[in-house]
Amino acid sequence: MIVREREDSYVMIEQDHHAQISGQLAANLKDTYFLDEALKHSVLYAIANHDYAWKMIDKQPFWNDKKGKPYSFTDFPVPPKTVFYKHGVDEVEKHDWYAALLCSSHYARFLINEAEEESQLFVEEERQRQERLIQYIDRYDEHIFNVHSGLLQLFDSLSLYLCLNEPGASKEDEHPFFKDGLPVSESLTFFHTKKIDIHWKDNQAIEMGVFPFSSSVDLTIQQKTVPKRAVAAHGLIQSYQQAEYESVSFRLL
Numbered sequence: 460m461i462v463r464e465r466e467d468s469y470v471m472i473e474q475d476h477h478a479q480i481s482g483q484l485a486a487n488l489k490d491t492y493f494l495d496e497a498l499k500h501s502v503l504y505a506i507a508n509h510d511y512a513w514k515m516i517d518k519q520p521f522w523n524d525k526k527g528k529p530y531s532f533t534d535f536p537v538p539p540k541t542v543f544y545k546h547g548v549d550e551v552e553k554h555d556w557y558a559a560l561l562c563s564s565h566y567a568r569f570l571i572n573e574a575e576e577e578s579q580l581f582v583e584e585e586r587q588r589q590e591r592l593i594q595y596i597d598r599y600d601e602h603i604f605n606v607h608s609g610l611l612q613l614f615d616s617l618s619l620y621l622c623l624n625e626p627g628a629s630k631e632d633e634h635p636f637f638k639d640g641l642p643v644s645e646s647l648t649f650f651h652t653k654k655i656d657i658h659w660k661d662n663q664a665i666e667m668g669v670f671p672f673s674s675s676v677d678l679t680i681q682q683k684t685v686p687k688r689a690v691a692a693h694g695l696i697q698s699y700q701q702a703e704y705e706s707v708s709f710r711l712l
Contacts, residue, residue: 460513460520461622462531469529469690471520471699472622472682474513480621480678481614482507484711487672492610492649494603498557502607505551505558506614509565512547522695529685529695537573541581548588560592560604565611602646609644616641620657620665621680621709627662641667666712676711 461477463470485506493499513532521530530536544566552559567585570578593599620641623634630638640654656668681704689698 460517460529460531461619462529463623463625464528465684467687469685469687470682471529471685471702472680473517474510474532475517476681477618477622478510478615479507480680481509481611481618483678484617484676485610485614487674487676488610489671489673492606492671494606495600498603498607501555501557502561502610504555505561505565505607506611508547508551508554508558509562509611509615510547511550511562512543512545514547516543518700519696520699537570537575538577541570541577544581545584548585552588552592556592556595560589560596561608561611563588563592564608565615605644605646609646612644613641613647617657621678622682624659626707626709627659630658660712663708664710664712670712672711677708678711679706679708681706 461472461474482503485503490496490499493502521535522528523530523534526534548559548563548566551562563585567582567589571582573579616636620634620637623636625632637657641657643650643653643655645653650669650671652669658666660666683699683702683704685695685698685702689701692698693701
Protein backbone atom coordinates (compact mmCIF):
# COMPACT_ATOMS: atom_id res chain seq x y z
CA MET A 460 0.00 0.00 0.00
CA ILE A 461 1.15 3.54 -0.75
CA VAL A 462 0.24 5.81 2.17
CA ARG A 463 0.33 9.58 2.56
CA GLU A 464 -0.43 10.74 6.08
CA ARG A 465 -2.43 13.92 6.66
CA GLU A 466 -3.33 15.51 9.98
CA ASP A 467 -6.67 13.73 10.28
CA SER A 468 -6.56 10.99 7.61
CA TYR A 469 -4.52 8.59 5.51
CA VAL A 470 -4.52 8.80 1.72
CA MET A 471 -4.10 5.21 0.52
CA ILE A 472 -3.33 3.99 -3.00
CA GLU A 473 -3.20 0.30 -3.84
CA GLN A 474 0.13 -0.71 -5.33
CA ASP A 475 -1.38 -2.62 -8.23
CA HIS A 476 -3.18 0.57 -9.24
CA HIS A 477 0.10 2.48 -9.02
CA ALA A 478 1.59 -0.18 -11.33
CA GLN A 479 -1.28 0.26 -13.80
CA ILE A 480 -0.45 3.99 -13.86
CA SER A 481 3.17 3.04 -14.58
CA GLY A 482 1.90 0.97 -17.51
CA GLN A 483 -0.21 3.82 -18.87
CA LEU A 484 2.81 6.10 -18.76
CA ALA A 485 4.98 3.53 -20.53
CA ALA A 486 2.34 3.03 -23.22
CA ASN A 487 2.81 6.69 -24.17
CA LEU A 488 6.58 6.35 -24.52
CA LYS A 489 8.03 6.96 -27.97
CA ASP A 490 8.56 3.60 -29.72
CA THR A 491 12.26 4.23 -30.37
CA TYR A 492 13.02 3.85 -26.66
CA PHE A 493 11.92 0.19 -26.63
CA LEU A 494 14.79 -0.77 -29.00
CA ASP A 495 13.16 -4.09 -29.99
CA GLU A 496 9.58 -3.72 -31.24
CA ALA A 497 8.97 -7.46 -30.84
CA LEU A 498 9.43 -7.15 -27.08
CA LYS A 499 7.37 -4.00 -26.56
CA HIS A 500 4.23 -5.87 -25.49
CA SER A 501 6.20 -7.89 -22.92
CA VAL A 502 7.86 -4.76 -21.51
CA LEU A 503 4.52 -2.98 -21.19
CA TYR A 504 3.00 -6.05 -19.52
CA ALA A 505 5.86 -6.15 -17.00
CA ILE A 506 5.58 -2.45 -16.17
CA ALA A 507 1.79 -2.56 -15.76
CA ASN A 508 1.89 -5.73 -13.63
CA HIS A 509 5.10 -5.32 -11.65
CA ASP A 510 3.11 -4.97 -8.40
CA TYR A 511 0.69 -7.80 -9.11
CA ALA A 512 1.91 -9.28 -5.80
CA TRP A 513 -0.17 -6.71 -3.91
CA LYS A 514 -3.36 -6.94 -5.96
CA MET A 515 -5.36 -8.85 -3.35
CA ILE A 516 -3.21 -8.03 -0.30
CA ASP A 517 -3.99 -4.31 -0.47
CA LYS A 518 -7.74 -4.94 -0.30
CA GLN A 519 -7.20 -5.44 3.45
CA PRO A 520 -4.25 -3.25 4.48
CA PHE A 521 -2.01 -4.07 7.44
CA TRP A 522 -1.61 -2.01 10.64
CA ASN A 523 1.88 -1.17 11.93
CA ASP A 524 1.40 -1.45 15.70
CA LYS A 525 4.89 -0.09 16.42
CA LYS A 526 4.32 3.16 14.52
CA GLY A 527 0.57 3.34 15.15
CA LYS A 528 -0.30 3.78 11.48
CA PRO A 529 -0.91 1.65 8.35
CA TYR A 530 2.05 -0.19 6.88
CA SER A 531 3.33 1.40 3.69
CA PHE A 532 5.43 -0.34 1.05
CA THR A 533 8.50 1.38 2.51
CA ASP A 534 8.28 -0.30 5.92
CA PHE A 535 6.40 -3.54 5.26
CA PRO A 536 8.15 -6.52 6.94
CA VAL A 537 10.56 -8.43 4.73
CA PRO A 538 9.55 -12.09 5.41
CA PRO A 539 5.92 -11.78 4.21
CA LYS A 540 7.02 -9.35 1.50
CA THR A 541 9.21 -12.00 -0.12
CA VAL A 542 6.27 -14.42 -0.15
CA PHE A 543 4.10 -11.84 -1.90
CA TYR A 544 6.89 -10.90 -4.33
CA LYS A 545 7.34 -14.55 -5.36
CA HIS A 546 3.59 -14.94 -5.89
CA GLY A 547 3.52 -11.82 -8.08
CA VAL A 548 6.36 -13.01 -10.32
CA ASP A 549 4.80 -16.50 -10.51
CA GLU A 550 1.56 -14.96 -11.81
CA VAL A 551 3.35 -12.80 -14.39
CA GLU A 552 5.35 -15.83 -15.55
CA LYS A 553 2.11 -17.63 -16.40
CA HIS A 554 1.45 -14.95 -19.04
CA ASP A 555 4.85 -13.81 -20.31
CA TRP A 556 8.37 -15.15 -19.69
CA TYR A 557 10.18 -11.94 -20.63
CA ALA A 558 7.88 -9.84 -18.43
CA ALA A 559 8.49 -12.27 -15.55
CA LEU A 560 12.24 -11.93 -16.08
CA LEU A 561 11.92 -8.15 -15.79
CA CYS A 562 9.74 -8.34 -12.67
CA SER A 563 12.02 -10.91 -11.02
CA SER A 564 15.06 -8.72 -11.61
CA HIS A 565 13.16 -5.65 -10.37
CA TYR A 566 12.18 -7.26 -7.06
CA ALA A 567 15.57 -8.89 -6.48
CA ARG A 568 17.22 -5.48 -6.89
CA PHE A 569 15.21 -4.20 -3.89
CA LEU A 570 16.54 -6.90 -1.56
CA ILE A 571 19.99 -7.79 -2.88
CA ASN A 572 21.77 -5.73 -0.21
CA GLU A 573 19.49 -6.72 2.67
CA ALA A 574 21.01 -8.92 5.38
CA GLU A 575 17.90 -10.88 6.40
CA GLU A 576 17.99 -14.59 5.62
CA GLU A 577 14.62 -14.29 3.86
CA SER A 578 15.97 -11.55 1.59
CA GLN A 579 19.04 -13.51 0.53
CA LEU A 580 16.98 -16.68 -0.02
CA PHE A 581 14.56 -14.75 -2.21
CA VAL A 582 17.39 -13.17 -4.23
CA GLU A 583 19.01 -16.58 -4.81
CA GLU A 584 15.75 -18.24 -5.82
CA GLU A 585 14.99 -15.40 -8.23
CA ARG A 586 18.52 -15.65 -9.68
CA GLN A 587 17.76 -19.28 -10.47
CA ARG A 588 14.41 -18.29 -11.98
CA GLN A 589 16.13 -15.68 -14.15
CA GLU A 590 18.67 -18.20 -15.44
CA ARG A 591 15.85 -20.60 -16.32
CA LEU A 592 13.76 -17.94 -18.08
CA ILE A 593 16.68 -16.69 -20.15
CA GLN A 594 16.98 -20.20 -21.62
CA TYR A 595 13.36 -19.99 -22.78
CA ILE A 596 13.63 -16.57 -24.46
CA ASP A 597 14.67 -16.46 -28.10
CA ARG A 598 17.35 -13.88 -28.99
CA TYR A 599 17.83 -12.73 -25.40
CA ASP A 600 20.08 -9.66 -25.43
CA GLU A 601 21.56 -8.44 -22.15
CA HIS A 602 21.98 -4.83 -23.33
CA ILE A 603 18.37 -4.58 -24.51
CA PHE A 604 17.17 -6.28 -21.31
CA ASN A 605 19.03 -3.71 -19.20
CA VAL A 606 17.34 -0.91 -21.12
CA HIS A 607 13.94 -2.48 -20.55
CA SER A 608 14.78 -2.96 -16.86
CA GLY A 609 15.73 0.72 -16.70
CA LEU A 610 12.37 1.67 -18.24
CA LEU A 611 10.56 -0.39 -15.59
CA GLN A 612 12.50 1.42 -12.87
CA LEU A 613 11.81 4.81 -14.45
CA PHE A 614 8.05 4.38 -14.76
CA ASP A 615 7.82 2.80 -11.32
CA SER A 616 9.50 5.94 -9.94
CA LEU A 617 7.43 8.35 -12.04
CA SER A 618 4.17 6.79 -10.89
CA LEU A 619 5.41 6.84 -7.28
CA TYR A 620 6.15 10.55 -7.69
CA LEU A 621 2.48 11.12 -8.49
CA CYS A 622 1.27 8.89 -5.65
CA LEU A 623 3.64 9.89 -2.83
CA ASN A 624 3.33 13.65 -3.20
CA GLU A 625 0.40 15.86 -2.38
CA PRO A 626 -0.86 17.50 -5.60
CA GLY A 627 0.85 20.85 -6.10
CA ALA A 628 3.55 20.16 -3.51
CA SER A 629 6.45 22.61 -3.48
CA LYS A 630 9.91 21.15 -4.07
CA GLU A 631 10.82 21.42 -0.39
CA ASP A 632 7.64 19.56 0.58
CA GLU A 633 8.09 16.70 -1.88
CA HIS A 634 8.77 13.16 -0.70
CA PRO A 635 12.50 12.67 0.05
CA PHE A 636 12.79 10.16 -2.80
CA PHE A 637 12.40 12.95 -5.37
CA LYS A 638 13.85 16.15 -3.94
CA ASP A 639 16.85 15.80 -6.28
CA GLY A 640 14.76 14.74 -9.28
CA LEU A 641 13.59 11.49 -10.84
CA PRO A 642 16.33 8.81 -10.85
CA VAL A 643 17.37 7.40 -14.23
CA SER A 644 19.11 4.05 -14.65
CA GLU A 645 22.60 4.08 -16.17
CA SER A 646 21.25 1.80 -18.91
CA LEU A 647 19.03 4.61 -20.27
CA THR A 648 21.92 6.46 -21.89
CA PHE A 649 19.63 8.13 -24.46
CA PHE A 650 18.29 10.45 -21.73
CA HIS A 651 21.82 11.82 -21.15
CA THR A 652 21.19 12.36 -17.44
CA LYS A 653 21.08 10.45 -14.14
CA LYS A 654 18.26 12.63 -12.77
CA ILE A 655 15.27 14.15 -14.54
CA ASP A 656 14.09 17.48 -13.17
CA ILE A 657 10.45 17.18 -12.16
CA HIS A 658 8.09 19.46 -10.26
CA TRP A 659 4.44 20.32 -9.76
CA LYS A 660 3.36 23.24 -11.92
CA ASP A 661 0.03 23.42 -10.06
CA ASN A 662 -2.41 21.01 -8.39
CA GLN A 663 -3.12 19.15 -11.63
CA ALA A 664 0.01 19.46 -13.77
CA ILE A 665 3.55 18.10 -13.49
CA GLU A 666 6.46 19.31 -15.60
CA MET A 667 9.48 17.18 -16.56
CA GLY A 668 12.84 18.49 -17.71
CA VAL A 669 13.25 15.49 -20.04
CA PHE A 670 9.98 14.52 -21.74
CA PRO A 671 10.07 11.11 -23.48
CA PHE A 672 6.46 11.28 -24.71
CA SER A 673 5.06 12.59 -27.98
CA SER A 674 2.48 14.79 -26.23
CA SER A 675 1.10 15.55 -22.77
CA VAL A 676 -0.19 12.54 -20.83
CA ASP A 677 -3.46 12.55 -18.87
CA LEU A 678 -3.78 10.19 -15.90
CA THR A 679 -6.35 9.40 -13.22
CA ILE A 680 -5.32 7.94 -9.87
CA GLN A 681 -7.74 5.97 -7.71
CA GLN A 682 -7.24 6.54 -3.99
CA LYS A 683 -9.08 6.34 -0.70
CA THR A 684 -9.01 8.89 2.10
CA VAL A 685 -9.44 7.04 5.39
CA PRO A 686 -10.25 9.21 8.46
CA LYS A 687 -8.12 8.49 11.51
CA ARG A 688 -11.18 8.71 13.76
CA ALA A 689 -12.80 5.90 11.74
CA VAL A 690 -9.69 3.75 12.16
CA ALA A 691 -9.70 4.38 15.91
CA ALA A 692 -13.37 3.43 16.16
CA HIS A 693 -13.65 0.53 13.71
CA GLY A 694 -10.13 -0.63 12.86
CA LEU A 695 -8.13 -0.18 9.66
CA ILE A 696 -9.60 -2.93 7.49
CA GLN A 697 -13.24 -1.99 8.01
CA SER A 698 -12.49 1.72 7.66
CA TYR A 699 -10.56 1.15 4.43
CA GLN A 700 -13.22 -1.08 2.91
CA GLN A 701 -15.98 1.41 3.74
CA ALA A 702 -14.12 4.39 2.28
CA GLU A 703 -15.07 5.31 -1.29
CA TYR A 704 -12.56 5.40 -4.12
CA GLU A 705 -11.75 8.93 -5.27
CA SER A 706 -10.54 9.80 -8.77
CA VAL A 707 -7.76 12.40 -8.97
CA SER A 708 -6.68 13.55 -12.44
CA PHE A 709 -3.29 14.90 -13.52
CA ARG A 710 -1.52 15.98 -16.68
CA LEU A 711 2.14 15.35 -17.36
CA LEU A 712 3.80 18.14 -19.35
